[in-house]
Amino acid sequence: MIAYPALHASHGGIWIADALGTRPVGRGEAIRVAAETPVILLNAPLVGQRLGYAELSGLDLLELFAFLHPARFAVPTPAGLARAVDLSPPDADEDLAAFLLEATAALLAVPDGAWREREGAWTAAQSLTRLRWPWAPVIGPRLAKPERNERWLFATLPEWEEAPPRPDPRTVAIDPGEAEARLATLTGGGAEERPGQRAYAGAATAAFAPRSVQGAPNMVLAEAGTGIGKTLGYLAPASLWSQTAGGAVWISTYTKALQRQLSAETARVYPDPVLRRERVVTRKGRENYLCLLNLEDALQGGFAGRAAVLAQLVARWAAYSADGDMVGGDLPGWLPTLFRRNGPAALTDRRGECVYAGCPHYRKCFIERAARASAEADIVIANHALVMVNAARGRETANRPTRYVFDEGHHLFDAADAMFGVALTGSETIELRRWILGPEAGGRGRRRGLQARLSDVASYDEGGAQAIADAVRAAGALAADGWLGRLAEGAPFGPIEALLAAVRGLTYARAEQPGDAGYGLETELAEPTPELIEAAAPAAQALDALVRPLTALAKRLQAVLDEAPDWLDAGARARVEGAIASIGWRAETVAAWLALLARIGGPADADFVDWLGVDRSEGREWDVGLHRRWLDPTRPFAETVLKPAHGVLVTSATLTGGGDWSVAEARTGAPHLARAAARFEAASPFDYPAQSEVLIVTDVKRGDTGALANAYARLIVASGGGTLGLFTAIRRLRAVHGRIADRLAREGLPLHAQHVDPIDTGTLVDIFRDDPHASLLGTDALRDGVDVPGHSLRLVVMEGVPWPKPSVLHAARRLANGGSAYDDRIVRARLAQAFGRLIRRADDRGAFVLLSAATPSRLLSAFPPGVAVTRVTLDEAVARVATRLSESLSSGVRLGHGAGA
Structure with a gap:
């Protein structure tokens, strides 16, 4: 007992x-x-x-x-x-x-x-x-x-081995008929005949054809409706090309859920699990993987209390993990959430402080193992951000991919927007300070500064030692610990904090409105005040004093590589090469900050959108700074990723976003290429008019939280759970959850919520999928990242039309892209993505409810042709949801499909 x-x-x-x-x-x-x-x-x-x-x-x-x-x-x-x-x-x-x-x-x-x-x-x-x-x-x-x-952990982990450089892929062409034959092999005998999937596989071969003009890849844009089977549709030609040409195909996704799904689907290409581990590799950014040096520090006293317990449990996991991926890998997503502090983040390399071959665990490093495995793989499953980072400043230059497949291609614009943006903020500058200086007074942990990481280089090369000393001295001008408090008190220290203080003051003066809710503030970088202009000059001088020694240090390190002194063995060379890459991208960042400061008091650059911002959460400030984004971020994406490639397939179920092909081309970078992209379209095989309906509720008053909560509760009860509720604001999500969770519990209907439950989003989706009586509330991440076929998802409810947030950046893009028509394109795409959560296979049935009487009819083309769109009262919507559900259950269409149903 x-x-x-x-x-x-x-x-x-x-x-x-x-x-x-x-x-x-x-x-x-x-x-x-x-x-x-x-x-x-x-x-x-x-x-x-x-x-x-x-x-x-x-x-x-x-x-x-x-x-x-x-x-x-x-x-x-x-x-x-x-x-x-x-x-x-x-x-x-x-x-x-x-x-x-x-x-x-x-x-x-x-x-x-x-x-x-x-x-x-x-x-x-x-x-x-x-x-x-x-x-x-x-x-x-x-x-x-x-x-x-x-033999505990560090003694049991296998070591990776060096391999000779992989030869360039052979020049081969894939015949569409061969791709269709490979597809038939992957789907297996007796599989349902899917003409759309077969045509898709044939069309995708064009992305694997030999390139004829440098800088003009063979680009294919393919919109394949849900149910086409696009994953196997592109895996067929991709695997065929890889095995024939001897090259790697990088398949990039936007969500971790699709990465996991892709990894499972490759079992059809490589049924033998041992061979599959060799030929298929999943790659993510460094910040996703366990850092063994950080773990060793945590186990040896770097962590205390509950964080130290987490370190021990993570060490247990690391000994059995397939790849050391802490975010979306085989570490249960719920484990870090049981430990409330920042212990999980401290176990990964989030600051770019890796010492490469200088690390005692370098030969067993999960990150290095994944990088080397991907160099030999046929299929590399990555994500949009990693692909862009590697292309812009990756260390693996010898085996750059020549063929890409971008699944979830409708997100390329957003991924490029984040990747190629610039932010000169307090949090960014203090991270750079810590990277250069290491721990300062009162600091703890294994973090080491630039001087400590490159001590042997400094002792060998006088010029390098001087550059390090100059960088350390210049870093003292960056924001330091406690900077937010000093800004609030009006007592900034140093030129960067003085700049941030001026940014903060001007943002509050121009952006805060009476009755402000306490969330983020921003204002255009236009008509700057004399105070901001005066603060910009010393800040620019401080950053210039920093970028010069960093640039000089990178050159000195390259000279050390060229001179190859006796102490420079293979491990030391790898460490110096890693330092060059790390210093290089930080120098590029500081140079971008300088270009942004030059805009203050100077002419605007038509290619960019610049603004000032104060980031707040429920009234609490957490960052202040200047921001710059490309007006069209697909331009740098095309230069760094598309043009060097030989072939690119961009695919999605909502690539055109309910609009036309010009939308798909504009958001994928196709107009910036010399060769026009090919187009392919395959409609979903689902009978959407029979399987679904759209209800627009006309009597829920906008801004009435009580009425909104009542609508959600009644609809969830009518459907018996199985509801995905989507919100455009976290505050309203929390308010609705607080009003209805107990009420639904009394009906035996569990309710889970993103931004409320202390559980990561991936695990929330797993819980939702597992229980057909449960419902889940969330925001944008759930609009795109949920794949729940079967009885567990039978109703999608949106609180209102998902209009774009009226930010400075959006206003500039709206002006440049057709005004209200640009807004409509974004909304149609979001509605199409949200509706796409509902019907995931041929036997699904469900309803999509929009709680907004003011929904414009021009936006309804976002839904599949033929689907009935009806404006009804809430009472009518509840009755129709209950009727549709009872019809589905009585016909046996969806019984038993949900886990635990």
């Missing part, structure tokens, strides 16, 4: 279970019991939020699961845990506390059986005992001390 009680809290009530049975309790008693004795619970931050007791702690079953089964995923709900430990989930909320005791017993029995994650557990348990992890006294005695010393 488990000695501790179990606590379960939901919007439906609170229960405690112990040896005497289960009893309902009030919030006060639950908090008292949890404070007096350790309690067993599931997801402590979530339970604490529901109790209104943020500091709740106890024996969290998710932490125990992560210890016993590292690199395994379980949906972090009672039903998900039940499946993971092979138990039957309880049917009623009041039985869940007792179930937690049953699940605890099942998990504690794991060490007694055939436990494949046994290696390293005893050693980790000893460390966790010293850290007073609540589970340590319970699980520790159940772990037998190994007969021999365990």
Whole structure:
């Protein structure tokens, strides 16, 4: 019998279970019991939020699961845990506390059986005992001390090996018929005949043809409606070209969900899992991967308290992880959210401080292993941001991709906008200061400054040593710790903080309005005040004094490589090459800041949009600075990514955004190429008019939060859950959730919400997918990143028309791109993407509800042709949703499709 009680809290009530049975309790008693004795619970931050007791702690079953089964995923709900430990989930909320005791017993029995994650557990348990992890006294005695010393983590991780440079791809052409034959092999015999998919595969071969003119890639724009099967449609010619030409195809996505889906689909190309690991590699940015040096520092005392417990659990995971990816890989997304501080971020390389070959774990580094594996792979699954970063300033110049597939291509514009933008802000400058100076007074951790990282170069090269010293001295002018407080007090220190103070003052003067809600402020960088102009000159001088030694240092490091002194072995060379790349892009950043400062008091540049901003969240300032974006960010994208490539396929189900091909071309960079892009279009095979309808509710008053919440609650009840609710403002999302969560719980309908529940977005989607009675509220990330086929998603409700935010940047682009027609194109694209969440396969049925009486008819072309669009009252909408759902269930169309249905 488990000695501790179990606590379960939901919007439906609170229960405690112990040896005497289960009893309902009030919030006060639950908090008292949890404070007096350790309690067993599931997801402590979530339970604490529901109790209104943020500091709740106890024996969290998710932490125990992560210890016993590292690199395994379980949906972090009672039903998900039940499946993971092979138990039957309880049917009623009041039985869940007792179930937690049953699940605890099942998990504690794991060490007694055939436990494949046994290696390293005893050693980790000893460390966790010293850290007073609540589970340590319970699980520790159940772990037998190994007969021999365990080889723990850093000794067990495999080393990557160097490989000779890969030859350039051979010049081959892929016949459309060959691609269609490969597609037939991938889909397998007896598969449903899909003419659209076959035509898609044939058309995609044009992107793999030999290039005839330098700087003019073979570009194909392909809009393939949901259900066409575009993933296998492009994998067929991509894999055929790769195997024939001996080159790599980089497939880029915008969301991590599609990356995971793609990785699974490649099993059709390479059924053998060993071969698949060699031929298919998933790549992400450095900040996604566990840094072994940071982990070692955390394990050796760099972390304290709960963060130190996280480090031990992450170390357990790292020993079993396939790739060391902490964000979207095999680390459960819920694990970092159990630890409220910034421990997870400190375990990755977010500051660009990698010392490459100078690291004792360099040969085992997850990041370096992925980079080398991708050089030999046939298929590299990446994301838009990484592709652009690598093209603009990547270190891997020897094997640059020649063929790209950009899935979710409708997001290329936004990805390029973020990648090629410039921000001279306090947070950016303080990060640069820390990168150069390292820890200052009172700093802790393993962070090292530029001088420490390049000490051997400085001792060898006098010019390099001088450049480092000059950079260190100049970095003292950048914003320092406490800068936000000094700005608020009107006491900035140094030229950069003085500039930020002037930016802040002018932004408040021009942008804040009476009754301001406390969110971000911005104003055009136009007609600057004398104070801002006067502050810009010293700031520019300070930045110029910094960029000069950085540029000189990069040149001195290159000279060291050319001279090849005796101490410059292969490892040291790799470290110096990494330093050159890192210094180079920082020097480029400072140069871009200087160009932005030159705009103050000077002429505007028609290619850019410049503004001043104060970033705030619920009234709390967190950044201040100047911003610059390209008016058309596909121009630098075309120069750095498209023109060097030989072939590019850009594809999406909503590439034209409910508009025409000019929209698709403008948002993918096609007009900036000498060769016109080819076009392909395949309509979805789904019968949208029969499977769906669009309801526009006419009697929910805009701005009436109570009426909005009532509408969501009634619609969710009518559909029996299975609702995705989309909002354009976090504040309204939270207000609606707060009003309806308890009400729905009494109906047996769980409600989850992004920006409310202390759970990452990916895990929220997993929970939603797992329970056909659950509903999920969210914002933009859920409009595009949710793939939930089957009964778990049968209703999409939008709070209103998703108009673009009236920012300085949007106003400039609107003016340059047709005024209101530009707004309409954006809204149609967003509506098309949101509607696309509803019908994911041929047997889906559902309704799309828009709670906005003022929806213009001109926007309705965003929905598939033939779908009925009806303006109704809320009462009528509720009745029609209930009727459509009952018809679907009575016909058996969707029964059993949702996990747990």
